[in-house]
Amino acid sequence: MLSHLLYRSPNPSLVLSRTFSSTKLFVKGISFSSTEETLTQAFSQYGRVLGVDVVMDKVRCRPKGFAYVTFSSKEEADEALLQLNGQLVDGRVVVLDTTKAVKQKDQSDCKPKHPGG
Numbered sequence: 001m002l003s004h005l006l007y008r009s010p011n012p013s014l015v016l017s018r019t020f021s022s023t024k025l026f027v028k029g030i031s032f033s034s035t036e037e038t039l040t041q042a043f044s045q046y047g048r049v050l051g052v053d054v055v056m057d058k059v060r061c062r063p064k065g066f067a068y069v070t071f072s073s074k075e076e077a078d079e080a081l082l083q084l085n086g087q088l089v090d091g092r093v094v095v096l097d098t099t100k101a102v103k104q105k106d107q108s109d110c111k112p113k114h115p116g117g
Contacts, residue, residue: 029095046080
Protein backbone atom coordinates (compact mmCIF):
# COMPACT_ATOMS: atom_id res chain seq x y z
CA MET A 1 0.00 0.00 0.00
CA LEU A 2 2.82 2.44 0.84
CA SER A 3 4.56 1.90 -2.50
CA HIS A 4 1.22 2.54 -4.19
CA LEU A 5 0.86 5.84 -2.31
CA LEU A 6 4.39 6.83 -3.21
CA TYR A 7 3.78 6.02 -6.86
CA ARG A 8 0.71 8.29 -6.94
CA SER A 9 2.51 11.08 -5.08
CA PRO A 10 3.26 14.15 -7.25
CA ASN A 11 6.87 13.88 -6.07
CA PRO A 12 7.63 10.19 -5.55
CA SER A 13 11.33 10.85 -4.87
CA LEU A 14 10.45 13.06 -1.89
CA VAL A 15 10.74 10.29 0.69
CA LEU A 16 13.90 8.87 -0.85
CA SER A 17 15.62 12.26 -1.02
CA ARG A 18 14.94 12.90 2.65
CA THR A 19 16.68 9.76 3.78
CA PHE A 20 20.00 11.31 2.70
CA SER A 21 19.49 14.70 4.31
CA SER A 22 21.90 17.08 5.91
CA THR A 23 22.07 17.97 9.59
CA LYS A 24 20.32 21.31 8.94
CA LEU A 25 16.56 21.59 8.54
CA PHE A 26 14.55 24.45 7.04
CA VAL A 27 11.45 25.08 9.21
CA LYS A 28 8.63 27.00 7.51
CA GLY A 29 5.50 28.36 9.18
CA ILE A 30 6.84 29.12 12.65
CA SER A 31 4.86 31.37 14.94
CA PHE A 32 5.75 35.05 15.24
CA SER A 33 6.22 34.33 18.96
CA SER A 34 8.72 31.50 18.34
CA THR A 35 12.19 31.97 19.78
CA GLU A 36 15.46 30.06 19.57
CA GLU A 37 14.64 28.61 23.01
CA THR A 38 11.13 27.40 22.15
CA LEU A 39 12.31 25.82 18.90
CA THR A 40 15.30 24.21 20.59
CA GLN A 41 12.96 22.72 23.18
CA ALA A 42 10.59 21.37 20.50
CA PHE A 43 13.34 19.87 18.33
CA SER A 44 15.66 18.59 21.08
CA GLN A 45 13.37 15.65 21.81
CA TYR A 46 14.65 14.15 18.52
CA GLY A 47 18.36 14.73 19.08
CA ARG A 48 21.05 17.18 20.10
CA VAL A 49 20.33 20.60 18.62
CA LEU A 50 23.55 22.47 17.84
CA GLY A 51 21.85 25.69 16.83
CA VAL A 52 18.65 27.44 15.86
CA ASP A 53 18.63 30.43 13.52
CA VAL A 54 15.30 32.26 13.59
CA VAL A 55 15.24 34.63 10.61
CA MET A 56 13.97 37.99 11.84
CA ASP A 57 12.06 40.77 10.11
CA LYS A 58 14.24 43.77 10.90
CA VAL A 59 11.40 46.28 10.49
CA ARG A 60 8.84 44.52 12.68
CA CYS A 61 11.39 42.93 15.05
CA ARG A 62 9.70 39.52 14.90
CA PRO A 63 10.36 36.23 13.11
CA LYS A 64 9.68 36.19 9.37
CA GLY A 65 8.03 32.80 9.73
CA PHE A 66 10.94 30.46 9.09
CA ALA A 67 14.06 29.20 10.79
CA TYR A 68 16.96 26.79 10.42
CA VAL A 69 17.64 24.05 12.98
CA THR A 70 20.99 22.24 13.01
CA PHE A 71 21.37 18.79 14.59
CA SER A 72 24.53 16.96 15.58
CA SER A 73 23.85 14.09 13.14
CA LYS A 74 21.95 13.30 9.96
CA GLU A 75 20.00 10.57 11.76
CA GLU A 76 18.68 13.03 14.34
CA ALA A 77 17.70 15.52 11.64
CA ASP A 78 15.94 12.76 9.70
CA GLU A 79 14.01 11.69 12.81
CA ALA A 80 12.89 15.27 13.49
CA LEU A 81 11.89 15.64 9.85
CA LEU A 82 9.76 12.50 9.99
CA GLN A 83 8.17 13.26 13.37
CA LEU A 84 7.60 17.04 13.24
CA ASN A 85 6.79 17.74 9.59
CA GLY A 86 3.16 18.91 9.51
CA GLN A 87 2.89 19.02 13.31
CA LEU A 88 2.11 21.86 15.71
CA VAL A 89 5.08 23.78 17.10
CA ASP A 90 4.33 26.89 19.17
CA GLY A 91 0.70 26.68 18.04
CA ARG A 92 1.45 26.63 14.29
CA VAL A 93 1.72 23.79 11.81
CA VAL A 94 5.31 23.71 10.56
CA VAL A 95 6.69 22.33 7.32
CA LEU A 96 10.22 20.93 7.39
CA ASP A 97 12.59 20.51 4.48
CA THR A 98 16.25 19.78 3.95
CA THR A 99 16.85 21.19 0.49
CA LYS A 100 16.34 24.85 1.35
CA ALA A 101 18.81 24.62 4.21
CA VAL A 102 21.58 24.12 1.65
CA LYS A 103 20.38 27.07 -0.45
CA GLN A 104 20.31 29.58 2.43
CA LYS A 105 21.43 33.03 1.28
CA ASP A 106 23.40 35.52 3.28
CA GLN A 107 20.87 37.79 5.01
CA SER A 108 22.87 40.86 4.05
CA ASP A 109 21.35 40.46 0.55
CA CYS A 110 17.93 41.31 2.02
CA LYS A 111 18.54 45.08 2.14
CA PRO A 112 15.72 47.14 0.68
CA LYS A 113 16.42 48.37 -2.82
CA HIS A 114 15.55 52.01 -3.49
CA PRO A 115 15.06 53.12 -7.10
CA GLY A 116 17.40 55.84 -8.22
CA GLY A 117 19.74 55.44 -5.27
